[in-house]
Amino acid sequence: MAPRASKTPKQKIINLALQGGGAHGAFTWGVLDGLLEDGRIGFEAATSASAGSMNAVVLAHGLTTGGSDGARQALHDFWERVSGASSLMPGRGDAFLGMDWAPFFTEVVMDTVSRMSSPYQFNPLNFNPLRKVLEDLVDFERIQQECAINLYLSATNVRTGKIKIFQDEEVTLDAVMASGCLPQVFQAVEIEGEAYWDGGYMGNPPIYPVIYHCKSSDILIVHINPLERDEIPKDPSSIMDRVNEISFNSSLMREMRAIAFVTDLIERKQIKERRVRKMHIHAVEGENLMRTLGVASKLNPEWSFLKKLRDEGAAAARSWLNKHYADIGKRSSVDIRAKYL
Numbered sequence: 103m104a105p106r107a108s109k110t111p112k113q114k115i116i117n118l119a120l121q122g123g124g125a126h127g128a129f130t131w132g133v134l135d136g137l138l139e140d141g142r143i144g145f146e147a148a149t150s151a152s153a154g155s156m157n158a159v160v161l162a163h164g165l166t167t168g169g170s171d172g173a174r175q176a177l178h179d180f181w182e183r184v185s186g187a188s189s190l191m192p193g194r195g196d197a198f199l200g201m202d203w204a205p206f207f208t209e210v211v212m213d214t215v216s217r218m219s220s221p222y223q224f225n226p227l228n229f230n231p232l233r234k235v236l237e238d239l240v241d242f243e244r245i246q247q248e249c250a251i252n253l254y255l256s257a258t259n260v261r262t263g264k265i266k267i268f269q270d271e272e273v274t275l276d277a278v279m280a281s282g283c284l285p286q287v288f289q290a291v292e293i294e295g296e297a298y299w300d301g302g303y304m305g306n307p308p309i310y311p312v313i314y315h316c317k318s319s320d321i322l323i324v325h326i327n328p329l330e331r332d333e334i335p336k337d338p339s340s341i342m343d344r345v346n347e348i349s350f351n352s353s354l355m356r357e358m359r360a361i362a363f364v365t366d367l368i369e370r371k372q373i374k375e376r377r378v379r380k381m382h383i384h385a386v387e388g389e390n391l392m393r394t395l396g397v398a399s400k401l402n403p404e405w406s407f408l409k410k411l412r413d414e415g416a417a418a419a420r421s422w423l424n425k426h427y428a429d430i431g432k433r434s435s436v437d438i439r440a441k442y443l
Contacts, residue, residue: 113144114430116320116384117312122152122282122302122350123326124400125184126392128408130157130324131177132415133386138170139416140423143430146318147252149311151301154324155255155281156180156236159273163240165250180239181412185405187231221289228289230279237275246271254311255281256301260290265304267311302350309357319379320430324415325387327351329441332393343397358383358442365438383434385441386422388414 120130134157137143145165148158157177164176221228245253255268257280268277280291280298290297301307312321327347335341361381367373368380391414399407426435 113142114320114427115144115146115318116322116430117146117316117318118148118150118158119307119309119312119321119323120148120150120154120157121306121324121326121354122150122154122300124153125402125408126326126395126400126411127153127157128181128411129326129388129391129415129418130154131181131408132412132417133324133419134161134177134415135174135412136416136419137423138174140420141170142423142427145251147254147312147316149254149256149305149307149309150281151256151306151308152282153326154307155278155301156232158253158255159236159240159242159245159278162245162249162251162253166245166248167241176239180235181408182405183235183239184232185403185408187235187403221285221287225288230288232282233275233279236278240275242274246273249273252312252316254308254315256305256308257281257283257291257298258301258303260285260297260299263304265301265308266296266298267305267308269311303353305353306350307354309354309361313361313379313381320382320384322384322386323354325385325389326392328389328392330389339398346397355442358438362438362443381434382429382431383436383438384422384426384429385436386415386418388418 118134123129130153145161148161150158157180160176160180161173164173166172168175253269253273255273255277257266257268257277258264259266266280268274268281274293276291276293279288280293281301283289283291283299285299290299292298306327307323309321312318327350329351331344331347335344361383364373364378365380368375368378388411391411422435429435
């Protein structure tokens with residue numbers, strides 16, 4: 103498929119790599135909003151997992167139907183609806199997005215119930231309010247036919263344990279729900295005879311689709327899962343939180359190692375660049391903020407909290423643009439070895 107890009111002649115084109123992370127995905131909303139407001143950046147593709155996939159399809163819908171302004175409005179409407187959806191849930195409304203979403207329980211209750219039963223038992227109707235939100239807001243038929251950007255949504259095949267990338271006409275409502283299907287909370291999403299769980303297990307987000315299929319060599323990773331923590335976790339909850347963070351970052355770390363290896367070969371002239379691609383890696387993150395929030399706040403869909411994350415994300419995007427806009431198309435703006443290896 104020919105590369106697509108949402109661009110004007112004066113824009114620099116990048117690919118987006120959007121992590122999953124429940125309500126913390128509102129930080130990614132802010133990053134996207136900041137980039138769209140600035141106007142100097144265009145997007146060729148978005149590769150994503152879980153909550154990142156929701157941001158990606160909403161972004162794609164907005165760009166396709168209304169350009170940058172349409173995308174900003176679509177993202178705002180989506181997250182506003184996410185917050186409102188909590189009122190539809192039994193029990194506490196602020197228990198919403200689990201590891202990536204958990205619509206029925208507070209963190210403690212969800213953990214207790216998930217250890218004693220499965221979603222096939224405690225959620226037999228497989229209710230997920232996000233499905234209705236996306237169904238109402240995203241024209242999937244249109245983005246399958248004329249999407250402004252390429253989409254690569256990751257999910258994990260339950261039977262094989264392999265990563266599945268949904269793209270082009272495969273980008274459906276079911277595909278997005280599969281990308282964010284936390285198995286402790288939701289029944290596996292079945293598509294064409296295969297069952298899928300959250301894409302974050304195998305690619306959070308996957309980088310290789312944009313290397314293989316996209317023209318732009320610039321990849322902007324939006325981090326919402328902390329790579330590092332200063333303190334060693336010692337209580338059971340903190341230990342499990344850190345295990346989850348490490349697990350959901352592991353696939354990205356492995357891909358960064360491969361990219362660093364190829365980059366070294368090219369720079370040492372041990373292999374010709376025309377045979378492989380030298381990628382320019384960039385990162386926008388809120389590490390200091392995310393370390394203070396912890397995993398439990400991924401359950402919080404309160405509008406004031408989501409707006410705070412949005413504002414932090416937009417500020418991070420502006421800061422990155424001010425420091426590194428000139429690097430786009432020329433070099434990585436992050437030290438891959440120092441950050442990922």
